[in-house]
Amino acid sequence: MAAPTIDALLTDLAEGGATGALRVGKEGTLFLDRxxxxYAECAVTPGVEDLLAASGRIAAGGIRGARQTAGPGGGGDLLVRRGVLSRGELQFCVLGATLDAAFFLLRPSSARPRFKDGEAHWLGSHWFFTVSGLFRECARRRARLERAWPSPALDALPVVPVRRPPGARVVLTSLQWELLVAADAQATPADLARRLGRPMYGVLLAVRELAAAGLLASPDEPADGESPDPPAGSAAPATPAGASGASGASETVALARRTPGATKAQRDRAGQANQADRPAGSTRQGAGPGALPSVTGDASDVELLIRLRDALEALR
Amino acid sequence: MIGIEECLSEAMSIPGAVGAVLVDHTSGMPVAAEGVPDPVRAADGLGDVFRAVLDGIALASPEQAARVEDVIVTTDAGYHLIRPVETVVDGPLLLCLRLDGDRANLALARLRLRAVPGERAAR
Incomplete structure (x- = not known):
């Protein structure tokens, strides 16, 4: 017997006027009230607790304390009474976190959903979505994401801004600015969402908009697999930024091989990006003139140059 | 900020108000609406309008970080006001109000709309 899909199960529970928690494996939980x-929470999206802690309104310890004091279902009211946030802010916070989590929970999953009758979230009920309304909103958000940039290729990869923007002026939203400032060539959109305390969907949308504007380096390189990797000994210290940059870049390269179906636009973009904008460790043209690492006065660079000189002298 | 439903009824109590919708600007979703025939498409469109205004203003101003307080659209039938309210978490919530041109006082409506979210929302 096939397991019921989460959509079908949720629709049944809604029709039955159920109250309780629907757990979807380790991925997350949807809470129903009549x-x-x-409310919904998901492993990859920040919950109300994370959003509040990131906003600086209340420390993580304060949230744990409120949770213990309030008991099940009374946490939200307690936070409002204590003046941590107002009623409207709590509602908007719950609404935002629920939509964010539902967007990632309500898609095909291998986990078998389990319903636990009567279980409530500690915050209590502060905003309600009909199940059909939630499905509709998730579909709309998906469509919006597609409109911004129709490829999921960058969704799970580290965010790597191009070194030089494609135009003389760039207009950014405040979230896009935050993302670019926080991007370290290693953090994926999910990492950045957690770090910044921003809803995952908003981050994903911003990343796709940045990609559409040509501001992100694409992992798809046109010369994929044509040139051999440089010898291990010379490749390792090749980034000015040190080991962290190198490992981030190699991760990008490794992941890029798994997504060969790139659009032409992306390949073009990747071509542009590769000329000067990739971290030095990720260029794979071996000893070609374009593959020289960018050099600063950094001690590790000086060390690298000395090693290069020694190696060249040894060749003579 | 008072409750979301209270925000809506507060906006609708402004003299001349004939329709209001609260829009989550990040996703373009109508959070609450009254007197709007198709809130889903209205919210989407109003969100796009606001985004276009932000982009246009940023490109047209010498100080690129200009903060938009509200957007006023004058039509043959009245006015539309779009006012962003910063929230704790996500991009702004947009308070969108449609006013009847014969009954509304634009200056008063702007002041009243500014006061709608209550003192905490300004953070």
Missing amino acids: GRVS
Whole structure:
């Protein structure tokens, strides 16, 4: 017997006016209150607790304390009474976190959903979505994401801004600015969402918009697999930024091989990006003139140059 | 900020108000609406309008980081006001208000709309 899909199960629970928690494996939980969804949490999206802690309104310890004091279902009211946030802010916070989590929970999953009757989230119910309304909103958000940039290729890869923007002026939203400032060529959109305390969907949308504007380096390189990797000994210290940059770049390269179906636009973009903008460790043209690492006065660079000189002298 | 539903009824109590919708600007979703025939498409469109205004203003101003306080659209039938309200978490919530041109006082409506979210929302 095939397991019921989460959509079908949720629709049934809504029709039955159920109250309780629907757990989807380790991925997350949807909370229902008399047949309507009152909250959702997901492993990859920040919950209300994370959003509040990141906003600086209340420390993580304060949230744990409130959770213990309030008991099940009373946490939100307690936070409002204590003046941590207002009623409207709590509602908007719950609404945002629920939509964010539902967007990633309500898609095909291998986990078998389990319903636990009567279980409530500690915050309580502060905003309600009909199940059909939630499905509709998730579909709309998906469409919006597609409109911004129709490829999921960058969704799970480290965010790597291009070194030089494609135009003389760039207009950014405040979230896009935050992302570019926080991007370290290693953090994926999910990492950045957690670090910045921003909803995952908003981060994903911003990343796709940045990609559409040509501001992100694409992992798809046109010369994929044509040139051999440089010898291990010379490749390792090749980034000015040190080991962290190198490992981030190699991760990008490794992941890029798994997504060969890139669009032409992306390949073009990748071509542009590769000329000067990739971290030095990720260029794979071996000893070609374009593959020289960018050099600063950094001690590790000086060390690298000395090693290069020694190696060249040894060749003579 | 008072409750979301209270925000809506507060906006609708402004003299001349004939329709209001609260829009989550990040996703373009209508959070609450009254007197709007198709809130889903209205929210999407109003969100796009606001985004276009932000982009246009940023490109047209010498100080690129200009903060938009509200957007006023004058039509043959009245006015539309779009006012962003910063929230704790995500991009702004947009308070969008449609006013009847014969009954509304634009200056008063702007002041009243500014006061809608209550004192905490300004953070």
